[in-house]
Every structure is written in C-alpha cells, then in structure tokens.
Amino acid sequence: MSAVVAARxxxxxxxxxxxxRYLVALLFVLPALLNFLVFRYIPMAxxxxxxxxxxxxxxxxxDFVLWKNFVRAFEDDIFRTSLWVSIKYAIGKVPxxxxxALLLALFVSREVRGMGVIRTIIxxxxxxxxxxxxxxxxxxxxxxxxxxxxxLGVFGLRHPGLLSSSTWALPAIVVxxxxxxxxFSTIIFVAGLKGIPTMFYDAAAIDGxxxxxxxxxxxxxxxxxxxxxxxxxxxxxxxxxxxxxxxMTQGGPFFATNAVVYYIYQNGFxxxxxxxxxxxxxxxxxxxxxxxxxxxxxxxxxVEY
Amino acid sequence: xxxxxxxxVTPTLRSGAGAMGRAVEVIARYTLYVVLGVLFLLPFVWMxxxxxxxxxxxxGYMFPFSINTIVPVEWTLQNFxxxxxxxxxxxxxxxxxxxxxxxSGIIAAAVVGLSMLFNTMAAYFFARLPFPRKNLxxxxxxxxxxxPFEVTVVPLYLVVSExxxxxxYLAMIVPFYASPFIVFMLTQFLxxxxxxxxxxxxxxxxxYWQILWSVVFPNALPALATAALIEFQFIWNLFYWxxxxxxxxxxxxxxxxxxxQTTDRTIYWGRxxxxxxxxxxxxxxxxxxxxRFYFRGAVLSGMK
Numbered sequence: 180m181s182a183v184v185a186a187r188x189x190x191x192x193x194x195x196x197x198x199x200r201y202l203v204a205l206l207f208v209l210p211a212l213l214n215f216l217v218f219r220y221i222p223m224a225x226x227x228x229x230x231x232x233x234x235x236x237x238x239x240x241x242d243f244v245l246w247k248n249f250v251r252a253f254e255d256d257i258f259r260t261s262l263w264v265s266i267k268y269a270i271g272k273v274p275x276x277x278x279x280a281l282l283l284a285l286f287v288s289r290e291v292r293g294m295g296v297i298r299t300i301i302x303x304x305x306x307x308x309x310x311x312x313x314x315x316x317x318x319x320x321x322x323x324x325x326x327x328x329x330x331l332g333v334f335g336l337r338h339p340g341l342l343s344s345s346t347w348a349l350p351a352i353v354v355x356x357x358x359x360x361x362x363f364s365t366i367i368f369v370a371g372l373k374g375i376p377t378m379f380y381d382a383a384a385i386d387g388x389x390x391x392x393x394x395x396x397x398x399x400x401x402x403x404x405x406x407x408x409x410x411x412x413x414x415x416x417x418x419x420x421x422x423x424x425x426x427m428t429q430g431g432p433f434f435a436t437n438a439v440v441y442y443i444y445q446n447g448f449x450x451x452x453x454x455x456x457x458x459x460x461x462x463x464x465x466x467x468x469x470x471x472x473x474x475x476x477x478x479x480x481x482v483e484y
Numbered sequence: 485x486x487x488x489x490x491x492x493v494t495p496t497l498r499s500g501a502g503a504m505g506r507a508v509e510v511i512a513r514y515t516l517y518v519v520l521g522v523l524f525l526l527p528f529v530w531m532x533x534x535x536x537x538x539x540x541x542x543x544g545y546m547f548p549f550s551i552n553t554i555v556p557v558e559w560t561l562q563n564f565x566x567x568x569x570x571x572x573x574x575x576x577x578x579x580x581x582x583x584x585x586x587x588s589g590i591i592a593a594a595v596v597g598l599s600m601l602f603n604t605m606a607a608y609f610f611a612r613l614p615f616p617r618k619n620l621x622x623x624x625x626x627x628x629x630x631x632p633f634e635v636t637v638v639p640l641y642l643v644v645s646e647x648x649x650x651x652x653y654l655a656m657i658v659p660f661y662a663s664p665f666i667v668f669m670l671t672q673f674l675x676x677x678x679x680x681x682x683x684x685x686x687x688x689x690x691x692y693w694q695i696l697w698s699v700v701f702p703n704a705l706p707a708l709a710t711a712a713l714i715e716f717q718f719i720w721n722l723f724y725w726x727x728x729x730x731x732x733x734x735x736x737x738x739x740x741x742x743x744x745q746t747t748d749r750t751i752y753w754g755r756x757x758x759x760x761x762x763x764x765x766x767x768x769x770x771x772x773x774x775x776r777f778y779f780r781g782a783v784l785s786g787m788k
C-alpha cells in the first residue's frame with residue numbers, strides 16, 4: 180500500500196522534475212523566439228491589416244477600405260512599370276552573375292600560387308557596403324569627371340552619361356551589382372567544385388575524355404543543384420533591389436530605374452501612404468514567398484551527391 | 485595539395501609541349517590575375533587615393549588619363565579633417581562623420597554582443613536541450629528564411645512605431661538581437677560537439693547555464709567568431725532600415741550619412757571619398773584579417 184503511494188509520488192516528482200527541466204530549457208530559446216515573433220511574423224500580420232486601411236504615418240489608422248489598396252495597385256501604371264523594372268533588372272543581372280561566377284570559380288578553385296590573393300580580391304566588393312559600392316560607381320560613371328570616362332578617353336570614346344540615360348541607367352546598375360556580388364556566388368561555386376570527388380576526373384581522363392568533355396559531363400551536371408540554388412536566391416534578392424536605385428538614380432530618368440521596392444518606399448515615406456505601401460509590400464511578399472517555397476521544394480533532397 | 489583541377493590539367497600539358505606549355509599556362513594565368521586585380525580593385529584604389537588628395541587635384545588630372553589620374557601628386561589628410569569636423573571648413577559645413585562612425589559602432593557592438601548571447605542560447609537549446617516537439621519550434625525559426633528582408637522593411641517599421649521605438653538607438657538594435665540564420669548555423673555547429681561532455685558535467689551537478697558557458701562555449705569559438713563577423717558586417721553595412729527607422733541627425737549611422745551627404749547637388753569628391761573610406765575600412769580590415777571565417781560564412785549562408 181505505502182509502496183504504491185511512494186512509487187506514485189516518485190513518478191509525480193519525476194514528472195514535475197522533467198517539466199521543470201523543459202521549462203528551464205525553454206528559457207534558453209524564448210528570447211530568440213520572441214524576437215522572431217515580434218520582428219518577423221507580426222510585421223506581416225500588421226502589413227496585412229494596414230493594407231486594408233487608409234493608413235498613414237501622420238494620420239494613423241483611417242477608414243477600413245477593404246480591397247481598395249490592392250485594386251489600386253493593379254490599376255496603377257507606375258506600380259506595374261516598377262514591377263517590370265525589377266523583373267528586367269533580375270533578368271539582366273542573374274544570368275550574367277551566374278555565368279561570370281561559374282567561370283571565375285573554375286579559375287580560382289585551382290590551388291596554385293597566387294590564387295588565394297585573387298580569391299580575396301574578388302571577395303572585397305562582397306564585404307563592402309552596398310551604399311559605398313553604389314556611390315563609388317556613380318562617381319565612376321560620372322560623364323564629366325568619372326574614372327570610366329577618363330579610361331574611355333584613352334581610346335577616344337565618350338559615354339553618354341550612363342546614369343542619366345533612360346536606356347543605359349538600368350544596365351549600368353546591373354554591371355555595378357554583378358561586380359559587387361559575383362564574388363559571393365563564386366565562393367559558393369568553389370565550394371561546390373571542391374566537393375566533386377577527384378576520382379571522377381581521373382576515371383574520365385583514363386577513358387580519354389578531354390577537359391571540355393570533363394566539364395560538360397562531370398562538372399556541369401554535378402553543379403546543377405548549386406547553380407539552381409544560386410539562381411533562385413539571387414532572383415529573389417534581385418527582385419528586391421533598392422539601395423543602388425536610391426543612391427544612384429532615385430528611380431529616374433523617367434522611371435527607367437523605378438524598381439518596385441523603391442516605389443513602395445516612396446509611397447510609404449514620401450507620399451505618406453502607408454496603407455498603399457503595405458498592400459504593395461504584401462503583394463510582393465506573397466510573390467517572393469511563393470518563389471522561395473518552390474525553391475525549397477525543388478532543392479529538397481537534391482543537394483547531396 | 486593535389487586537387488582535381490591539377491589532375492585535369494596535367495594530361496593536356498604532358499601531351500603538349502612540356503615546359504613550353506607550362507610557361508604559356510603560367511603567363512596566361514598571371515595575365516588573368518592582373519585583369520581580375522584591376523577589375524575588382526581599381527575602384528577601391530581610386531577611392532583610397534582620392535581620399536588623400538585635394539579636390540582640385542582629383543578633377544585636374546582626370547583628363548587625359550595618366551598615372552596621376554589615380555595616384556596623388558600631393559598627399560593630404562584635409563578631406564578627413566573636413567568630414568570629421570576637425571578643420572574649420574568641416575565644422576562650418578556641419579560635417580560630423582565621426583558621429584556617424586560612433587553611432588554605427590555603438591549599434592554594431594550592441595547587436596553583435598546581444599546576438600551572440602541570444603543566438604548561442606537558442607542554438608544550445610535546439611542542439612542539446614531536451615524538449616518535446618523541438619522540430620516545430622525549429623520550423624518556426626526556419627520559416628523566416630522565406631521572408632525577404634527589403635520587402636518586410638515597411639511592415640517592420642509599423643511594428644517598431646507601435647512599440648514607440650521610432651527614431652531611437654533601440655530601433656536599430658532590438659529587431660536584430662537574434663537572427664534566424666545565425667541560430668540555424670550555430671545549431672548545426674553545436675550539434676557536432678560530443679554530447680558526452682554535457683552529460684559528464686550534468687553528473688557533476690552543473691546546470692544548463694553552466695554547461696553552456698564552461699563546456700559548449702569554449703568548444704564553439706570558431707563558429708562563434710564566424711557568426712560575430714557575419715553579424716558585424718550585416719549591421720555595419722545596413723542602410724535601408726536605419727534610413728527609415730531614424731530621422732534625427734544625431735542618430736544617423738555612417739552608411740546613411742555618406743549617402744545623404746552626396747545626394748545633394750554639390751558633390752565634394754575628396755570628402756565623399758574620405759567618407760567612403762571611413763565607412764568601408766572597419767569591415768575591410770576585419771575581412772583581410774579573418775578571411776577564412778568570411779569564406780566559411782559565405783559557404784554556409786549560401787548553401788544553408
């Protein structure tokens with residue numbers, strides 16, 4: 180009788196002990212979870228709410244307007260153009276960067292004298308802040324006093340003022356951004372290349388495959404998952420281009436570089452229309468989350484080789 | 485160190501003209517070194533040299549292109565004296581880049597310190613502490629990877645405003661005291677430290693907190709260094725968020741300061757260069773000093 184009671188109370192004590200242990204464990208993760216809840220998840224909820232209201236920073240919460248902000252986005256020519264600008268930017272930048280990074284990676288992954296220094300050099304723009312890079316390049320692009328014009332002058336050429344031309348401004352920003360970020364993709368490709376077992380190449384060499392064949396039939400297929408990953412993550416980040424637009428062109432000339440995140444910024448903070456800015460943010464967010472979701476699906480179980 | 489690329493190169497060379505082929509290969513390689521070096525470094529060289537020469541000299545030697553287009557004839561620190569408000573001209577122009585650097589420094593120190601503490605604690609929980617259905621909580625963390633940052637800046641602003649943090653240091657510190665990516669990275673790493681160490685310490689009567697600091701922490705130093713460097717670079721280079729989260733000049737971080745000083749119509753090239761150098765130097769020196777951490781960080785964040 181007393182033995183049963185003792186066993187029961189021992190079990191209860193064990194249970195509360197375990198529960199207390201869980202509670203203590205939870206304390207370790209709670210601050211971080213709270214951060215993610217408040218600063219990552221709640222913003223989404225609040226944006227969803229704000230998108231349904233007339234909301235401005237000065238006037239606060241106004242009338243409930245239901246879909247008005249979304250309908251307005253679909254009817255807003257400037258919003259559509261800005262979406263198109265971001266897409267054009269991504270279409271220009273991503274393939275260029277991936278191609279360039281792959282070529283660079285094939286070169287810099289070789290362990291020969293001096294290559295460590297080169298790897299360092301191409302990574303310097305990556306650690307540099309985007310503001311610094313953008314300012315530096317807008318000075319280089321300056322048509323009267325820029326370094327680019329000075330260099331072109333050696334060959335007797337003149338450029339038209341790249342950032343003030345509605346044709347050239349976006350490509351000029353693309354070039355700057357590829358320069359800035361290609362080192363990052365390169366290092367990832369290098370890691371991928373180093374992960375390919377040497378014996379594959381040895382075997383291919385014995386079978387008489389030349390270097391081009393080795394590249395086409397061994398390297399490229401084995402790099403596919405990494406390439407896919409870089410393409411998707413870069414596309415998502417390219418769709419969000421903001422800083423170079425803000426620093427170099429302010430969306431101009433004639434909306435030629437008015438990318439969508441810049442347009443959202445303008446609406447929220449210059450035209451003081453937070454409700455509309457939230458609605459557009461929410462729309463882009465949904466778009467990019469969908470892309471990211473498919474990326475995770477696509478890559479699941481596809482990374483190992 | 486024999487790598488696959490060497491193995492791939494050797495047969496072609498052997499079948500080629502031997503020493504001759506090798507010489508050609510070396511020359512081609514060094515040519516490519518120079519091309520890449522110029523392509524990636526020239527803007528920085530131009531910037532560094534531009535910061536230590538007078539404005540009039542930058543413009544005077546721009547055309548035609550010569551060595552002095554880039555290298556100063558007369559070296560001076562005047563631009564730096566100006567932007568730090570030390571010289572009379574700089575003081576009159578209201579230039580206080582030292583304030584921007586100080587603000588960025590304070591914010592970076594706070595964020596790196598706090599995030600090391602809270603990220604490590606969270607990672608310790610995920611990697612080593614007992615809890616029912618931990619995977620659900622981990623999913624809660626990882627799902628934030630799906631949220632693109634620049635797009636969520638406006639919504640984040642709404643939250644920070646509601647909390648009454650607008651235009652304070654806290655607005656730039658509090659949202660970043662924990663990072664899902666760093667938690668994930670450290671979780672991977674802490675999981676690889678032998679669990680027997682914890683168990684031995686538990687038997688000796690240590691609590692979780694003591695185990696974290698005396699057992700796990702010392703074993704995780706390289707990973708923590710990588711995390712700290714990534715975090716520092718992230719927060720030092722942040723622009724969009726501080727731009728909208730603060731409006732008073734006293735709170736301007738260095739990145740916002742250099743951008744707002746130069747989007748005015750009159751651009752002072754020498755001073756701008758000096759500002760750029762100031763903004764880039766801390767991160768650049770850290771990178772050059774601790775490269776392997778950065779490359780590892782890039783690979784980890786690139787491949788998740």
